Amino acid sequence: MNTSQATPVVPKKLLLPFILVTSLFALWGFANAVTDPMVQAFKKVLELSNSQAAWVQMAFYGGYFCMALPAALFVRKFSYKSGVLVGLTLYAGGALLFYPAATTGQFWFFCLGLYILTFGLAFLETTANPYILALGDQKTATQRLNLAQAFNPVGLIVGLMVAKFFVLDLLQSDDVENFSALPEAQKLLIKSADLMVIRNPYVILGLVVLAILILIAVNKMPQAKGDGAMPSIKDTFGELFKNKKYTLGVISLVLYMGAQIGCWTYIYQYAESKGISSSTAANYQLVAFILFTVGRAIGTYLLKFISSGKLLFYFSSLGGLFALGTVVLEGDAGLYSLVMVSLFLSIMFPTIYGIALEGLKEDQSKIGAAGLVMAIVGGALLPKLQGMIIDLGGVEVNDITIMGLSEMNLSFLLPVICFVSVAIYGMWIHKKHNIAEIA
Template identity: 30%
Template sequence: MAISAPANGSLSSVDNNGSNHRFALSALTSLFFMWGFITCLNDILIPHLKAVFDLNYMQSMLVQFCFFGAYFIVSLPAGNLVKKLGYQKGIVAGLVVAACGCLLFYPAASSHSYPVFLGALFVLASGITILQVSANPYVTLLGPSETASSRLTLTQAFNSFGTTIAPYFGALLILGQATNEIATSAESVQIPYLGLTAALLILAAIFAYLKLPHIASAETESDEVIEGSAWQYKHLVLGALGIFVYVGAEVSIGSFLVNFFGEADIAGLEELEAAKYLTYYWGGAMVGRFIGAAVMQKIPAGKALAFNATLACLLIFITLVSTGALAMWSILLVGLCNSIMFPTIFSLALNGLGKHTSQGSGILCLAIVGGAIVPVVQGFLADIIGVHMSFILPIVCYGYIAYYGLIGSRPSETIGSDESIEPNLNK
């Protein structure tokens, strides 16, 4: 049976305290920042490892394949883990696993082994997957369902802050420290990732001792039997596909920008300089999320999502038919369009799931595997038709997102049930 959150957002007696909600949201912003920072470093690792190991485009995209492939393998077990441990302990577990992944970069660089690098990325991503399954639904539940998209967009803005500064960090400490010696180039990742290991462990210790609000309506007792499944909700299933294509498109574009800006007919930039322009791509998402958090207090989330997706399609089309500065800045502006997409799709898809929320979150995080599949497909296209024309693939992805915002996100009767879900988020 699906249990909807009360319309007034009062999820439990503990949760009526607004200051508790504000404190919890403030603490959670550090998590969103950290995993955004780590994820965006992949955009620096790809051209770096491509040069170090002499890879083609498709081979270099195995970085994203292994990183985002972890979401496919780990998300559903992570959902079960969070259901048993609760959101707060799930967050701590995710931070510890992510720290172990960062630590593995040291032996990977010492052994000069691309497969070991990929293994370290998988462990790191597994930890971030547990974090996503824990933190994203927790944010949507910390207040009224009508403003869940706005709330998650605000916290995701700090995720974008991490992705905005990561390119400069990576360019200076990874690309800037690398030399023509292959061994030295590989070892340039060791110190940055050791620093991330320490930061993640400190965060784990902090969250182990914090007192965060308990969301009674979304958590289950150990002996409680939950009827039905999150898979029964059509808007959740369609939302999972939306997450798949969104993350795929966003990650794929970011992964190719350094190489794209290095092409003679675009900007002809060296890797170190091209990497710095990634800040505009990810920074656009950050700015857009701060704006979107306020705007979506008044504009229906689904309509805002469709508008941004349509604009993204237009900007990529301009990139495809142009060269030079116009092509370069058009693709960078797609970052601004990306701003509200993930949190909006996520919150729309979880609307009305009640005690199926943790399972639904696991399904949505499972769909983040799009970040593994789409970049590899675009890499295949880039090897055949060139990096420039390969950007036709993200247009298809954003086209589906526009459909989901207008039609697919509308809550309806659950599959195989007579119950209906009140469409709180997409009126």
């Protein structure tokens, strides 16, 4: 008899901490989803190029990169709960900065708010992901993380709905066919009104996060804490970089994040190239998020029967195939193909994360988790590069064609390359390590 089959994904005694920590996954999903459409919103309102507007994602995901290691060091010295509380404080503070940013009308101020907000998200992800892995048997760690991550799309969907109905639908600049040609005085009035529209969801979000902070602060949770006798940071990094599975996992996560954020950010510009408004494009992204949620559920179930590496290979390969469809297909077919990519994005982050940290000691996991959260910087760098490709012929989305493809379509070759690379990592893991998740 295989007794491992009776191993619960989440032990009953750890159910409440699991639920509280899992709620954070929805919280940062909301921040991700409400921010993606802001690239297009700021482009319209502030008359930016695609690559200039991509500074939204540079600030957002750059914050992860800068704060992930300090967050890990903090958690290593103190506790998971302390890390969560600091993260929520920074999250709320960054969101509330949108109030003075809208008053000044300065793009850099909004980016600063996002940068600080993601300091908080870096704390939350650095803390929550390894915490979830630790809340139960290691045999079910990747399943447990996929289960927790399944609530991330809930936040994504809610965030997108807020962005659509309370931002994109209300932007006056998006209703004007040639906003740049308006008289300066009229543009200034519209700009001021639109910046207030962008501001409001973030300010409300900041207040909600403060309420959640209080809720978690008053609840008892396991106070996992680092041991002062643990190896030095230098030694820990040295051990991690010798671990090929971990190192390649970090690289794969950089590429995955670049592909995901590129597909989710530029679905608005891709739709624009087909003559579709930003508000309508949000409907397509909503379908993408629903598929992402469905894919996460399917993937979590399949992990009972298929090794992590093999499933990662399958999903990455199919994601790359649909991303390629976005490049070569014309009209609505290309847009539908782009939407379908999200079905296969679904399990990649938690699966890569779980594979990379599998088998590490607790002290290595804390620092290793920071490296993986730092890898989220791929969501800053690669979309910026994709924006530069879109701007090759000018600030519009269909300025020139290259090898028979519009610059917009051509830019999605970047996610294709990322998916292929992740698929190779998945197959390597399957062949070399054969990490099978047992229910």
